Amino acid sequence: MLWIPFTLFAAFMQAWRNAFQKHLSQEVSSVGVTLARFIYAGPLAAVYLLLLYHWGEAELPVFNQHYWLLILLASLAQIAATVLMVMLFRLRNYAIGVGLAKSEAVIAAVLGALFFSALLTPLAWLGVLIGGLAIWLMANPASLKAVSLPTLLTGLGSGLCFALTTLLVREASLMLGLPFLHSAAWVLLCVILAQTIMLLCWVVIREPTTLSALWQRPRLTGAISLCSFFGSLGWFTAMSLETVALVKTLGQIEILFTLIISARWFRESLSRRDLIGLFLIVIGALCVIIA
Numbered sequence: 001m002l003w004i005p006f007t008l009f010a011a012f013m014q015a016w017r018n019a020f021q022k023h024l025s026q027e028v029s030s031v032g033v034t035l036a037r038f039i040y041a042g043p044l045a046a047v048y049l050l051l052l053y054h055w056g057e058a059e060l061p062v063f064n065q066h067y068w069l070l071i072l073l074a075s076l077a078q079i080a081a082t083v084l085m086v087m088l089f090r091l092r093n094y095a096i097g098v099g100l101a102k103s104e105a106v107i108a109a110v111l112g113a114l115f116f117s118a119l120l121t122p123l124a125w126l127g128v129l130i131g132g133l134a135i136w137l138m139a140n141p142a143s144l145k146a147v148s149l150p151t152l153l154t155g156l157g158s159g160l161c162f163a164l165t166t167l168l169v170r171e172a173s174l175m176l177g178l179p180f181l182h183s184a185a186w187v188l189l190c191v192i193l194a195q196t197i198m199l200l201c202w203v204v205i206r207e208p209t210t211l212s213a214l215w216q217r218p219r220l221t222g223a224i225s226l227c228s229f230f231g232s233l234g235w236f237t238a239m240s241l242e243t244v245a246l247v248k249t250l251g252q253i254e255i256l257f258t259l260i261i262s263a264r265w266f267r268e269s270l271s272r273r274d275l276i277g278l279f280l281i282v283i284g285a286l287c288v289i290i291a
Contacts, residue, residue, distance in 0.1 A: 003242040004289065007250045010234025015257035017227035019265060021086060024220050030086040032210035033224075034079055035199040039214070040225035041232070042196050045189040048233065049182075058182045067175055071187070074168035075194040081161030084154050103159030105252060106132035108166055109245035116167055118243045127287025131249045134280035137273055166235065166244045173240040184236040192232070246288045252281045 017037070025033050052058070081104075109128045112118030120128070169191065173183040203210045214221045238247045256278055 003238040006234045006238040007247050010231050011251045011254035012257055013227045013231035015254050019261045020224045025086045028213050030083045033086045034082040036221045036224040037228040038192050038196045041229040042192045044229040045192050049185040049189055052185055058179050061176045061186055070168045070172040071190045074165050075191050077161045078165040081158050084158035088154050104162035105248035107159050108163035108248050112245050124288050127284040128245055128249050130280050131252045131284030134277040137277045170239040170244055180240040184240045188236045249288045250285045
């Protein structure tokens with residue numbers, strides 16, 4: 001049951017990371033906000049990995065071509081997911097943007113069952129579906145007609161990319177065959193380094209002014225990287241222990257933290273739908289924990 005505290009910790013840190021990204025997105029491009037997520041996280045991941053080997057013995061991993069392919073695909077998927085989420089912040093308010101992106105739990109359950117042999121029990125499927133219903137209820141303000149097509153497609157696209165990221169990360173972690181903390185730490189470091197290199201190359205070539213924009217906002221950029229590191233650490237570790245669908249369904253408790261931040265920091269009003277959706281998220285989370 002260690003995956004549960006790691007998931008709750010990851011959800012809490014991700015809620016704050018998204019809030020900081022929402023703030024930065026008002027001043028920096030979507031790619032720049034995405035780069036802020038990784039730019040300082042790499043050194044933190046390297047230090048964490050060194051500390052793990054200092055505290056406990058473990059073998060060094062053997063990387064093959066399949067592993068690096070999974071790392072590359074996961075890195076690209078997470079970059080795309082983050083860019084789409086930042087775009088959501090400009091289309092709808094903070095809480096609704098995150099809510100649409102959280103469709104990843106249902107998508108991950110379907111893709112996991114079809115392509116990754118990650119089968120779920122009926123009770124677990126019930127929890128995933130209840131969680132998906134809750135997210136849709138909270139993301140849909142009135143009716144299907146009230147949801148703009150760009151918002152819907154962007155949200156579902158972000159959820160799909162996040163789901164692919166987590167499924168690929170789990171496969172890469174299991175491939176290493178190390179203790180779960182060490183496996184997750186190696187995958188975390190490799191993914192962050194790959195993402196940082198790709199985004200830095202893009203920014204230097206296409207958006208050179210973005211680097212100076214991030215440099216001029218060190219506290220906000222640092223806060224995003226720090227929360228991103230801790231959040232990814234929690235997610236990657238939890239997913240090395242349990243299937244992605246269950247981790248992400250429980251991780252929807254992030255919406256609770258998101259709503260609190262949305263109301264207190266961004267002064268965005270919450271509705272009765274939000275409270276009903278939150279109640280359903282809790283029910284769905286209990287289903288996957290029991291399952």
